[in-house]
Amino acid sequence: MSRDWLADDRAGLAAERILDAAAQLFADRGVTAVGMGDIAEAAGCSRATLYRYFDNRQSVRVAFVHRETRRIGARVLDQVATVADPAERVVAAMLGAVREVRAEPMLIAWFRAGESGPAGRISQDSEVIEAIAAGLFTSPELTDDERGRLARWLTRIIVSLLSSPGRDDDDERAMLEEFVVPVVLGALV
Template sequence: MDGAVERVDWLTGGSRRDAATERIYAAAAALLDERGFEAVTVEDVAARAGCSRATLYRYVGGRDAILDGVITRAAAAVATEVSEAVASLNGSERIVEAILTSVRAVRANPALHTWFAGSRTRSVDDYLASSPRLGSIAAGLTGLAPTDAAAQWTVRVVLALLTWPMPDPAAERQLVERFVAPAFA
């Protein structure tokens, strides 16, 4: 709100903007889980959220902003889990655990798992692989510099394991320890 102080809404008990935004993102996440990104329209999300398209655009933005918001929220939940798992680790050990915990957490997150279990389009893969937000999250979790290309590379390693899973977690660990860890030793 451009410089204005937002009041506590009597109906929501908090910020009306926050309540609307969360409702829209929850509706979008459910639809993306059910249909996939390419099959969901702004009209679908507005209808599921129980608001008009104008309200959706005012609070969230268009289709790309919806995708970004859903991914950012899901990634934040994964980042919290990964952060706790790697808190006491450093160097290549931290990077290995960050990658493997990310893979486990994404697979356990309904909003994200559906994307990787099913087919995705090239545009979604390109978005995920080059997302500055995901790169920034990866940098923070691995201890790499945010501008370091290695942060984007670790995102791509996670995406590769999600897209082409190994037979079991032990095989994935062995692969990451053998080929990724030496790059950061």
Template sequence: MSGGARSDWLATERADLATTRILDVAEELFVENGVAAVTMRGLADAVGCSRATLYRYYAGKAELLAAYVDRAATELGASVAAAVGDETFPADRLVAAVTTAVAGVRSNPALSAWFVPDTAAQSTSLALVSPAIEQITVVFLTEILPTADLDDLRERARWLVRVIVSLLTSPGASDHEERALLERFVVPVVVGDG
């Protein structure tokens, strides 16, 4: 390299490590204290950095929560994809996807903390605007509805996310009841008679 300014060739890796560490610690705090109780000051203290450093990565709590939702959705999306892989029929794929997503959130203490009464409204709003959740849902629906246009898929995706959030915030009496509700009311709307 000539005598000019040196580039920081590890900057991207350090930034990735920092954001991963911040989201990992935030996840721990969600489990310990609940999502609503996590503050940027408390998170900075738990991470071991200054608030100024934390704000370099996330402009505020809303951006932090959105980043966490996107990361969790991507991880959960991989579980859903694996669960529906063996299903042949669109209706079966849809039910397997929804039940896997719901079970995945319920079995994860950090994710289930998002669906307690004091946080459910904020969680619903984040779920409905999350680019990762929309992308995962649209891609899934494209697989079971290959002839649908993109606008239609996006509308169906938003409605399906609302169904999932509804099951998380107001669970059925049993897994069997929830599956029956999905088969009776969700499948006909999303995939029709096929």
């Protein structure tokens, strides 16, 4: 029997440990203030070890965002799985994603004043985020390109709500129902 599975498992655990350490630093210091040396020290590894797993600070950021997006995406999709109305499904999913991020200090740190740049860039370039957001739309009327553009637009709106929140939950819901839902429903027709 090959021992390769053990090496893969250890590598995955090491990468998770590094991402966990980075997450705590992001929450404590802010995303843009955290460097590779900080992450290595917090993870209890050398910089050389850190660079074996991640090429640079941006790759740590992307890996962290992807990991958390998968977690949040799974929870939100579970929450809206039984919502039949397309309009309510979109609103509930978007507000659910916003709530999930706001509830987690390691995630909301990405949207503090002066910190949203990295999150915005990653969210627009990420095929992972796009695929999860596109999962809300199973309408056969949409091409894959249209579904992708719609997912990227909705992601921009979520990032906007996180960076510049509405007055309260009711205000955010009203904005989504009044301005986003008509566009989404129009795209699905």
